[in-house]
Amino acid sequence: MVDCPINKFKVWWQESQIDSPLNQKSAVCVSTIDKSGFPSGRFVDLKSVSDEGFVFCTYLDSAKGKQILHNAKSAVTIWWDHVGYQIRVIGHAEEVSEAQADAFWETRTRSAQLTTTAFDQSALLESERLLATRLKKASMQFDGGPIPRPQNWGGYIVKPVSIEFLTFRESRLHLRELYTRTDGCWEKQLLQP
Numbered sequence: 001m002v003d004c005p006i007n008k009f010k011v012w013w014q015e016s017q018i019d020s021p022l023n024q025k026s027a028v029c030v031s032t033i034d035k036s037g038f039p040s041g042r043f044v045d046l047k048s049v050s051d052e053g054f055v056f057c058t059y060l061d062s063a064k065g066k067q068i069l070h071n072a073k074s075a076v077t078i079w080w081d082h083v084g085y086q087i088r089v090i091g092h093a094e095e096v097s098e099a100q101a102d103a104f105w106e107t108r109t110r111s112a113q114l115t116t117t118a119f120d121q122s123a124l125l126e127s128e129r130l131l132a133t134r135l136k137k138a139s140m141q142f143d144g145g146p147i148p149r150p151q152n153w154g155g156y157i158v159k160p161v162s163i164e165f166l167t168f169r170e171s172r173l174h175l176r177e178l179y180t181r182t183d184g185c186w187e188k189q190l191l192q193p
């Protein structure tokens with residue numbers, strides 16, 4: 001499809017990576033909804049994009065994981081200042097398969113695997129000192145051996161129902177292209193800036 005928003009996303013993502021001044025080049029804001037109905041946003045690394053949706057990895061029992069379990073409605077928001085692109089995705093988040101989670105786990109560095117294993121994301125931390133203590137404990141536990149994926153770590157795919165692309169213009173005449181998916185087909189409309 002010529003005017004497919006997923007292809008457009010891939011092109012913009014690629015473009016954003018060229019000579020990018022960003023340290024975290026794939027950071028995107030994922031928003032979920034808490035039990036009180038408040039939106040809750042935080043940055044995560046976007047791992048992959050396909051016709052199915054937008055994938056990120058995290059702890060399944062983190063605050064965001066619990067929120068998704070309660071309400072799958074989610075958003076992914078991006079602003080790439082150096083190219084002037086804003087992207088807003090809304091959709092439903094679903095857990096990726098165990099096999100996919102394993103594959104993402106294998107792409108992590110040993111240091112990232114260790115850190116992931118050492119903590120219960122979103123749980124209270126009694127003191128900053130415990131950051132080093134818990135990491136050391138995890139390091140001794142695995143003692144140079146392979147680190148298996150914790151059962152509470154995996155990925156989510158946000159399956160989009162709409163994607164809006166905004167091309168920023170200094171004139172404020174931003175181009176806003178909204179793609180909405182109905183019955184598997186994408187429809188495109190322009191929005192006023």
Ligand SMILES: Cc1cc2nc3c(=O)[nH]c(=O)nc-3n(C[C@H](O)[C@H](O)[C@H](O)COP(=O)(O)O)c2cc1C
Nearest residue numbers: 024027042043044045057058059062063064065122
């Ligand atoms: C640039 C950046 C990238 C991050 N990437 C991830 C990530 O891929 N997965 C993740 O669980 N947390 C990531 N974090 C930490 C999250 O922002 C957040 O603190 C954590 O996921 C806990 O969120 P929660 O308590 O709402 O579940 C990242 C933070 C930053 C600033």
